[in-house]
Amino acid sequence: MKGYKSCKTMYELLELVNKNEAGNSWIVVEADVFLNLAKEEQQAFCQALSRNTTLRRLDLKDNKITNDLLNTLIVALVQNTTLLDLRFNQEANNPQLLHILQEKILNNRHQALENVYEAPVPDKERTFLTDDSVFNTLYNIAYEQIEHGNADNLHALLSAIPQLTIKTTRMDENLLQFAVNHSQIKCAQMLISFGKHFHDFKSHINTALFDAIYNDDLVLTQLLLENGAYVNAKRNGFTPIHRVRSREMAQFLVAQGADVLHRVKCEESKTSGGNTVLHSVLWHKDVAEDLLEYLLEQGIDVNAQNAQDETALHLLIREGVQPELRARAIALLVKSGANPLIKDNQELAPLALAHTLNINFLSWNMTICRDLPTKPSRSNGFFDAPPEIMEPTALSAAPTETLDCNAGEPIVKKMS
Structure with a gap:
């Protein structure tokens, strides 16, 4: 059980931070709480944070903050020496300010680890x-x-x-x-x-x-x-890196000697035997795209099959990764060599599975077979074609390629 407190409004967040209680060491803020904040609210939040001595982790999730607020946060962290983790959407922020903020957080982490409790x-x-x-x-x-x-x-x-x-x-x-x-x-x-x-x-x-x-x-x-x-301890066949949720953590573990290529042995787990780290992270619906990129860079076999003969693509479809991540994740795996036609022990390939479950149409069309011809067998879209046409046609398309009618028509006629 995760022991965090959740906030849906700025009022709730200010209340928890101002209480300065050790029981509120981990706070998660819902999306859009920081959207269109008034100047007074920004100042109140930063003042509360500067006085707080118990908050360790503050996760603003997908909230974006302005560079003005970021600057004020940096000032707050001059006084706050106990905040060890601050997360938010950093896409639009000044890199120099982000670097300064990260240095403050790293210094707090160093101090926390130095202050040993001697019992x-x-x-x-x-x-x-x-x-x-x-x-x-x-x-x-x-x-x-x-x-x-x-x-x-x-x-x-x-x-x-x-x-x-x-x-x-x-x-x-x-x-x-x-x-x-x-x-x-x-x-x-x-x-x-x-x-x-x-x-x-x-x-x-x-x-x-x-x-x-x-x-x-x-x-x-x-x-x-x-x-x-x-770092490579085993628990039901899994090692710690199988639980990783972010690129930063994965990089840290690999630097500490974690075996990123470890696979769960079938005799150690009846349900998860053969799972790679890639299989394991795809169980998370909010898997980070940059984490997938890093794991693939480490040489994990993207087509490795587990005890159920499932590849990473099978899990990406079955486990319901958030729709906004699906298309990018599928594109990334296919670009890295994932084969959408490998069948699991139920004789289902990822393409056929997507068709059966009526999901990921947009994802597949965007990454494998966009703009396929509508005639003669595409009258209702790509997935209405029979497998003997659908699968070879999909394989003929590069992950980023668009097949227009002129390119796709000969394939359809040949396979019909």
């Missing part, structure tokens, strides 16, 4: 509990301390009941995972410092790494790797 060596035999109901009650109290960012209170509790450090819930979640999923870096540092004295805690660090990467939290990912997490 004393625990007395592992102290207050050894066997009553599950009492244990679970205390565990829930530990959860509350993490959720509200109370690292000192958490340390006091674990010092009294050290066993809580290595306990997991029925859902197999541990305290370190909970801290990671709530972006509570101080609590995570405390748990690592305290937990390193327990033999079983190493597996907790590796498990938490998967969550930090999925949350796209570079600071916590770096913290975990610096404290013993293994």
Whole structure:
């Protein structure tokens, strides 16, 4: 479970930032909140941010901000030394201002990792509990301390009941995972410092790494790797890089030695055997286009098939990537050599699958076979043609090529 707070209005955002509570360490702002902001609202937001000491991650999603507001944000970050991640649509912003902002954020990250929480060596035999109901009650109290960012209170509790450090819930979640999923870096540092004295805690660090990467939290990912997490640890056959959500995170993991070409073994996962990292990232409906570009640049086989004989193109269609991303993602994969005619274990090729599911018509037409002839067999569009005509015709088109009637007609006649 991700522990972020969501805001739909500037009023809600200002309320959370002004509260300055550790429980509000991760805020996600819905689209258009920053659209047409009044000058007074901009100033109020930046003033609140400059005073805040608990906000770690601020995700403005697709919100665009003006260069004037960006400049004011930079000034706010002179005072704010705790914000570690600020995301927004940067397409129209001044590159020099963006660079200055990023330098401020990087400096905050460096300071956060430098401020280590040193916990004393625990007395592992102290207050050894066997009553599950009492244990679970205390565990829930530990959860509350993490959720509200109370690292000192958490340390006091674990010092009294050290066993809580290595306990997991029925859902197999541990305290370190909970801290990671709530972006509570101080609590995570405390748990690592305290937990390193327990033999079983190493597996907790590796498990938490998967969550930090999925949350796209570079600071916590770096913290975990610096404290013993293994960059190629396995979990149900997957390695941490299978959970990647951004190009920046992928680049960081590869620099740390992550095996970007890793494939899940069939004996390790009945449902995901054979999956490449490319397969894994395409499960996300909001997969980043620049992440796909980076993974393909690393040499991942774009036509690799998993245990169900699915290629990346199959998943791109089946898993319902957002429509605005579909066309670009399909174009990118096809340009990189993806074959739309490879069949899965149900004998369905991506082209036929798109036809069957009645989706991606526009995507395919834009990237493989735009402007195909309307006669004699295209009276109702490309996908109304029989497969024996449709598939060879699609293959004859380059990803960026437009087939006019003169070019397409001979193919249709030949295949009819």
